[in-house]
Amino acid sequence: METALRRPPLRAGxxxxxxxxxxxxxxxxxxxxxxxxxxxxxxLVERRNRIVTREELYxxxxxxxxxxxxxxxxxxxxKLRQKLEDAVPxxxxxxxxxxxxxxxxxxxxxx
Amino acid sequence: METALRRPPLRAGxxxxxxxxxxxxxxxxxxxxxxxxxxxxxxLVERRNRIVTREELYxxxxxxxxxxxxxxxxxxxxKLRQKLEDAVPxxxxxxxxxxxxxxxxxxxxxx
DNA sequence: GCCGCCTTTTACAGCTTTTTCACAGGTGGT
DNA sequence: ACCACCTGTGAAAAAGCTGTAAAAGGCGGC
Numbered sequence: 001m002e003t004a005l006r007r008p009p010l011r012a013g014x015x016x017x018x019x020x021x022x023x024x025x026x027x028x029x030x031x032x033x034x035x036x037x038x039x040x041x042x043x044l045v046e047r048r049n050r051i052v053t054r055e056e057l058y059x060x061x062x063x064x065x066x067x068x069x070x071x072x073x074x075x076x077x078x079k080l081r082q083k084l085e086d087a088v089p090x091x092x093x094x095x096x097x098x099x100x101x102x103x104x105x106x107x108x109x110x111x
Numbered sequence: 112m113e114t115a116l117r118r119p120p121l122r123a124g125x126x127x128x129x130x131x132x133x134x135x136x137x138x139x140x141x142x143x144x145x146x147x148x149x150x151x152x153x154x155l156v157e158r159r160n161r162i163v164t165r166e167e168l169y170x171x172x173x174x175x176x177x178x179x180x181x182x183x184x185x186x187x188x189x190k191l192r193q194k195l196e197d198a199v200p201x202x203x204x205x206x207x208x209x210x211x212x213x214x215x216x217x218x219x220x221x222x
Numbered sequence: 223g224c225c226g227c228c229t230t231t232t233a234c235a236g237c238t239t240t241t242t243c244a245c246a247g248g249t250g251g252t
Numbered sequence: 253a254c255c256a257c258c259t260g261t262g263a264a265a266a267a268g269c270t271g272t273a274a275a276a277g278g279c280g281g282c
Binding site: 226244251 | 253254255256257258259260261262263264265266267268269270271272273274275276277278279280281282
């Protein structure tokens with residue numbers, strides 16, 4: 001968590017991430033996330049509007065090489081989607097790019 | 112404790128900390144704290160409404176690097192919670208953020 | 223020394239999070 | 253349509269974190 005303290009705040013649509021405070025706000029409300037969830041969301045928002053591979057996300061968040069059978073990224077994307085859906089019903093933030101990876105975009109389906 | 116003398120009084124809900132007098136008041140009543148308890152509470156109130164890591168608290172209060180196995184912060188948070196509960200039954204001041212640290216907030220869960 | 227008080231360490235139960243697994247269902251290519 | 257592979261997700265297992273009582277260690281006063 002050392003690194004988080006130096007990261008600047010990020011904003012993407014209704015989502016504001018303040019890594020240095022371990023805080024995510026959605027429309028001004030605190031989103032309660034676990035450590036992994038926060039780190040993954042931070043990584044995605046830092047790369048917003050870009051397709052990011054599981055390899056890159058896994059290296060960034062888990063800090064070790066990605067094994068192809070590892071589903072952790074998928075599982076945590078699911079958790080984040082659930083919590084974001086609860087916070088902003090009807091909007092989709094994390095988009096799947098089949099065969100490539102994921103992309104965070106607060107706006108349309110094809111950003 | 113040179114530093115305490117220069118710290119301004121702090122107020123957070125029913126809690127008032129006067130570092131320069133080594134004094135904590137809760138609803139005007141003196142809260143009897145030991146040195147460690149006072150320093151930890153001061154550190155927390157100075158950072159009120161923010162999540163603070165054990166590492167930061169330990170460095171601030173104990174003045175040396177934090178070892179992950181050290182439970183002192185947790186133990187003293189427990190002591191403070193007990194004394195605050197005795198002073199203001201039913202209110203929760205120190206909130207745990209699992210995997211992150213603690214947060215002092217006299218009010219609701221979200222700071 | 224002995225006592226009393228404060229601080230640190232230890233131990234363990236209980237709880238939360240993270241990881242892994244399994245399988246249903248989706249997708250793209252032929 | 254068929255096949256191979258990819259993704260979503262619930263649930264169980266494993267790992268890790270927190271609360272707290274109690275033991276152990278320190279320190280000053282008498």
